[in-house]
Amino acid sequence: MDLSFTPEEEAFREEVRAFFRDKLPARLSTLVREGKRLRKSDMEEWHAILNERGWLANHWPEQWGGPGWSVIQRFIFDNESALAHAPRVVPFGVNMLGPVLIKYGSEEQKKQWLPRILDGSDWWCQGYSEPGAGSDLAGLKTTAVRKGDVYVVNGQKTWTTLGQHADMIFCLVRTDPTAKKQEGISFLLIDMKSPGIEVRPITLIDGEQEVNEVFFTDVEVPVANLVGEENMGWTYAKYLLTYERTNIAGVGFSIASFERLKEVAQMQKKGGRALADDPLFAARMARVEIDLANMQTTNLRVLAAVAGGGAPGAESSMLKIKGTEIRQEITSLTRRAYGSYAAPYIPEALEAGWNGEDVGPEDAAMAAPSYFNNRKLSIFGGSNEIQKNIISKAILGL
Amino acid sequence: MNFEHTDDRRMLADTLVRALRDGYPIETRNAGAYGEAGYDPAVWQQLTELGIVSALFDEAAGGFGGSGFDIMVVFEALGRALVVEPFLGALMAGRALAAGGGHDETLARIVSGETIAAFAHDDGATPLIATKSGDGWTLSGTKAVVSQAGAASVFVVTVEQDGDPLVLLVPADTAGVSVRSFNVVEGGAAGDVTFENVALSADARVGGEGQGQAIVDAAVGAGLLALSAEAVGAMEFVKEATLGYLRDRKQFGVPIGKFQALQHRMATVLLEIEQAHSAVINAASAFDGDDAKARERALAAAKYTIGRTGALVAEETIQLHGGIGMTWEYAVSHYAKRLVMIDHQLGDEDYHLQRYIALG
Numbered sequence: 001m002d003l004s005f006t007p008e009e010e011a012f013r014e015e016v017r018a019f020f021r022d023k024l025p026a027r028l029s030t031l032v033r034e035g036k037r038l039r040k041s042d043m044e045e046w047h048a049i050l051n052e053r054g055w056l057a058n059h060w061p062e063q064w065g066g067p068g069w070s071v072i073q074r075f076i077f078d079n080e081s082a083l084a085h086a087p088r089v090v091p092f093g094v095n096m097l098g099p100v101l102i103k104y105g106s107e108e109q110k111k112q113w114l115p116r117i118l119d120g121s122d123w124w125c126q127g128y129s130e131p132g133a134g135s136d137l138a139g140l141k142t143t144a145v146r147k148g149d150v151y152v153v154n155g156q157k158t159w160t161t162l163g164q165h166a167d168m169i170f171c172l173v174r175t176d177p178t179a180k181k182q183e184g185i186s187f188l189l190i191d192m193k194s195p196g197i198e199v200r201p202i203t204l205i206d207g208e209q210e211v212n213e214v215f216f217t218d219v220e221v222p223v224a225n226l227v228g229e230e231n232m233g234w235t236y237a238k239y240l241l242t243y244e245r246t247n248i249a250g251v252g253f254s255i256a257s258f259e260r261l262k263e264v265a266q267m268q269k270k271g272g273r274a275l276a277d278d279p280l281f282a283a284r285m286a287r288v289e290i291d292l293a294n295m296q297t298t299n300l301r302v303l304a305a306v307a308g309g310g311a312p313g314a315e316s317s318m319l320k321i322k323g324t325e326i327r328q329e330i331t332s333l334t335r336r337a338y339g340s341y342a343a344p345y346i347p348e349a350l351e352a353g354w355n356g357e358d359v360g361p362e363d364a365a366m367a368a369p370s371y372f373n374n375r376k377l378s379i380f381g382g383s384n385e386i387q388k389n390i391i392s393k394a395i396l397g398l
Numbered sequence: 399m400n401f402e403h404t405d406d407r408r409m410l411a412d413t414l415v416r417a418l419r420d421g422y423p424i425e426t427r428n429a430g431a432y433g434e435a436g437y438d439p440a441v442w443q444q445l446t447e448l449g450i451v452s453a454l455f456d457e458a459a460g461g462f463g464g465s466g467f468d469i470m471v472v473f474e475a476l477g478r479a480l481v482v483e484p485f486l487g488a489l490m491a492g493r494a495l496a497a498g499g500g501h502d503e504t505l506a507r508i509v510s511g512e513t514i515a516a517f518a519h520d521d522g523a524t525p526l527i528a529t530k531s532g533d534g535w536t537l538s539g540t541k542a543v544v545s546q547a548g549a550a551s552v553f554v555v556t557v558e559q560d561g562d563p564l565v566l567l568v569p570a571d572t573a574g575v576s577v578r579s580f581n582v583v584e585g586g587a588a589g590d591v592t593f594e595n596v597a598l599s600a601d602a603r604v605g606g607e608g609q610g611q612a613i614v615d616a617a618v619g620a621g622l623l624a625l626s627a628e629a630v631g632a633m634e635f636v637k638e639a640t641l642g643y644l645r646d647r648k649q650f651g652v653p654i655g656k657f658q659a660l661q662h663r664m665a666t667v668l669l670e671i672e673q674a675h676s677a678v679i680n681a682a683s684a685f686d687g688d689d690a691k692a693r694e695r696a697l698a699a700a701k702y703t704i705g706r707t708g709a710l711v712a713e714e715t716i717q718l719h720g721g722i723g724m725t726w727e728y729a730v731s732h733y734a735k736r737l738v739m740i741d742h743q744l745g746d747e748d749y750h751l752q753r754y755i756a757l758g
Contacts, residue, residue, distance in 0.1 A: 001467050002400045003683045009399070072399060279752075286755045290699045295677035304401045319668050369532070391668060392661035398644055398653075 003196050003297070005076070005321045020084035023049050029085040033260070035366035036352045037208060038087055040165045044120050046087040051118050055264040057094045064102055071303045075247070090162065093117035093124035099172050100187070100240050113189070123261065127171030127190070128237070130156060132164040135386050137172070138181045138234060142216060143175035144188060146230075149221040151175075151188060153196075154197050156213060158231040159380075160265060163199055163212040166192050176231050187233035189225040196220075206369035207347050227330025248316050248381075249299045249323030254292050257330045261285065266335045267361065275337055284336075295322055314394035317387035324377035324384065338364040345369075402472060402757050403677070410463070411471040415449060418479035424729040428585060431732075432483040436579070436587020437549060437667055439612055442483040446511025451488045454620075459496040460509040466623060466685030470678060473624040478629025482586035484514050484546035489624055490617040491515035491554040496567055496618035498605030501567055502595050504552060517617055518549035518591050519744075520559070526559040526593060533600040535566070537574075537593040545743070547589030548579035554604065554617070555593075562610040566602045573597070582624065584735035615694070622697045622743050623685055626678045629704040629740050633671045636715045638734045643719055660718060670707045677703035691757055698754040705747030706739035 005013065026044060045079060050056040058074055060066030075192030081088075089095065098117055101110055111222050116122040133140040144157025153173055163169065169190050169203070176184030192199070196219040201209040228236055265276035267287065302315045335342050348354045349365040359365065378384040392398045403411065422441060430438030453468050455461025468488065476485060488508050494506040494517065507513035522540030529536045539553065550570055557564040568575060574596035579589040605613045642653030642663060654660055677700040684696035712734035716723040723730055741747055 001403055001679065001683070003679070006401055013613075091426075251744045283751055286758070290702060290754065291673065293680060293696075293699060294673040294676040294703060297680050298672050300399060301401050301672075301676065301679075304399060318672060322669055322673065373708055385662065388662045388665040389658070392655075392658075393663040396644075396655075396661070396664055396668065397640055398641070398655035398663050398664065 003300075004180070005072075009072060009076060013080060016077050017078045017084070020080060020086060021053075023053070023085055024086050025049075028087055031352045032085040032087055033256075034363050034372050036354075037350055039352050040123075040162075042352060043087055043090050044123075044261055047089065047120050050089070051120070051318050056089065056118055057098055060102060061099055062112075063338060064110065065118050071307050073301075075300070075303055077092075078247040079252035079255070082250075082256045085256060090123070092126050092161070092166075095120065096126060096240050097124050100236050104187075108224070109154065109227065116232055122167045123162075123165050125160050125166035125169045125192075125214075127157040127160065127169045129159045131158055134211060135383055136232065137237070138185065140172055140174060140185065142171065142173050143177065144175050144186060144221070146175070146223070146280075149223050149283075151223065151226070153188070153190065153216045153219040153221055156215050156271065158202070158211075158213045158327060160199075160212045160214050161210060163192075164201060164209065164213055170190060170227075171213065172233050172237055175233075179231065183233040184231055185233040185237070187227040187236045188221055190216075190219065190221050194219045194221070201225045205371065205375070206350075206373045207345075208350070210373075212292075214347050249295055249319040250308075250327055251292070251296050251299055251323065254295070254323070254330055257327070257334070258285075258289060258292060260336050261330055261337065264361075264363075268337050268339065270339075276329075281333075281337070284333055288326060288333065291322075291329075292326050295319075298322070314390050317382075318388045318395075320381065321378075321384045321387050327377055328371075331367075331374045331385050332369040335367045342368045352387055403467065407463075407467060407471055410449075410468070410559075413448060413476055414445075414450060414472065414475040415478065418481065419477065421481050422481065424480070424732065427480055427482065428716065428732065429715055431480075431585025432581060435549065436581050436585075437483045437546065439549075440640065441481075442511070442514075445481075445485075446481060451485065451492070451511045452509055454485075454489050455492060455496065455509050459492065460506050466682035469620060469623050469685070470694060472629035472684040474631035474634075474678075474719065475630030477633075477736075478635045480585070480632060480635070480729075480736060484549050486621060486624055487514065487516040487546050487702055488518075489516035489715040490621045493551065493620040494554045494604055494613050494617040495567065497613045498565060498609060500601075501604060504567060504715075504756050508537060508552075512588075513551055514546065514549045515552045515554065515620070516544050516547050518544045518547070518553045518555045519614075519618070522590055522592075524581065526555065526557050528559070528566070531597065531702050534598045534602065535564070537566070537568075537596040537598060539593055539595075541591045543582075543588045544552045544577075545588050545664050546586070546593050547577045547591050548587055555591075556610075556614055559610070565604040565610050565613045566598060568593075568596065568598065568602060568603055572614055582739065584739045585732055592739060615690075618744060619685065619697050620673060623678070623681050625740055625743055626674075626681060626697075626700040626704045629737060630671070630675050632680050632733050632737050632740075633708070633711050634659070635738070636711060636730050637667065637671055639730050640667070640697055640718050643722075647720075669712055674703050674707040694755045698750040698757065702747050702750040702754060705741040708740055709747075711735040 031150050054067050057066050058069055062068040103115055110332045130140050144151040169192055170186050171188045171190055172186050173185040196217040198215040200213045203209055204210050266274050268275040270278045299319055341364040344359045344367045418726055444669045452461040453463040456464030492508040508515045518541035520542045522542035526539035542575045553568045555568050557568045574594040576592050577589040579587055582588050645653050647654050681696045681700035684693045687693055715730055715734050722728050
């Protein structure tokens, strides 16, 4: 039993740190550290920098432009990325569609789409959820009917994150309405500029337009854009949902945001002393810090099992639940830490590029919106209750 | 990074787990644990002959292990079988003697298992006072709820002083030393140890001037790690027992494990046990490290975590079992008691959270 990284892994960590030091623009890391909302161009800028180094799709096989890293290397990279306040990789093309195409796509599809994910030619979004199909995703109703060389798609997707920027959407559609619900689903790649697609923004609890509704009315999709076999889409969808889980606990994000919380708790005063020295607040902080230290080791134990040939299956559900609980608790404490100055609602202050005068302490305007925004963590990617169902079935055998 | 135990350590754990599985069923355990002695001398002898105490000490102290991970695997196995025999006292008293030096014969007898030792640390209503008398000391006062005090033939006793604590080795038959023994709630025994004008010579001292705190930290640190690992072992046992019950027990015509309300509670229990396990791994790893503050912090974090999680697991185990979990006859009730009462030894969840903060 040895919790330290090997000399090779330490050297890798240094290499990664040096990369962030040299290549991550200060403008971007400042925006991320302050919790501002990034623009499309900010995210594209960072993708291009990562891609130039060959580190954008860090879990893809080398053949398709990945760096060939181990799970531990990916863990180190993800952690260092968060600690450096680098923007997150937009996951839809790189982390979600990419692995599905690599495993199930045709050679033509791989050649057509994978390079365009890497070089930023296509911004992808995810067409999974529908108004009537959330946790019960297989209950989706959007239909695709084959007519000659095209599928004709009708229906509606929702919670489409950053769909307003997207060139393409990968969609789960029903191709066999008579089959059992999991067995009549197909996986289609659809051009967002197709006639008959309409995107309507949904404003979320924090005032941000992060997600959208996407409506499909007689949208024609070339048959060549079907991934794998017709009616096998559920298999691909599940693969996508369980694939990229090395970073699901978000340990790096939690460490970075906890460090920020410690700074705020030193700066903020309560009863004539630093908030960090208030026994009740200090206890709240210590509880989450201990939980996080435990989580980091739990995460590494799961990764070590994967690296040793174990399956990365349902254990990632444990990481998702605990990791999101910790992240939510930290955003909750950060909100509390600003006291009354968490209240002022200054929408402009949340956007990248705003340089007006702060109301109250620096960054206080972000604290409550960020807390409310991060309630999503325990809902998306399979709600934490769905994760508990998975644990019950797959780990506990109940 | 490597989360596998070494072959030697795995063999040790396997040997111990097998010996306890075959020779220490809950009936045997309870007969000793709730009997007058509060343990079974025959079991103690058998386990010490397997070298279980020796595994807790390094070669310099006459053992063959002694790392944080050795303590972890031994006490996890002891916790899994709900062992009450006096291993904690052997570990803590022995670690104090090893840290202080001198008293080699006593240490050797503790490591071999011939001598049962107890670590008398928490003060009772009348705190222990040492008055200088010639080259030695006169002790008066009481140490409270000392684990397996009645079985011990030697005590390692701590005395709070201005500056550095005093650590003394006191044979149980020293004039003026008396023990009021009692069973404890979860099984096992402890005792209040009273010192009435106990005269000790200078050579009773463990370690030299200014070493007291380091000796106490060595003993208490080992004890914290041991208790935390013991708790995780007990948690693993009740997790398996509860899962078995959820699969077997039927109500409304189906196994109760089919009910989502119970599944989700059990999933939470599983998560928190894994987190507690990680806390113990962190503590065992820091235990052997060079960074004293990191070690104390990791130990505090572990004891805090198992205090909180121990109570959760105990309460959920009883609830998920329903009435049967409340019965004396059913093993899990005794595990549940241990998981709750372990928070009453060497500082509870709140104490260690405060300590963690103070060390920050």
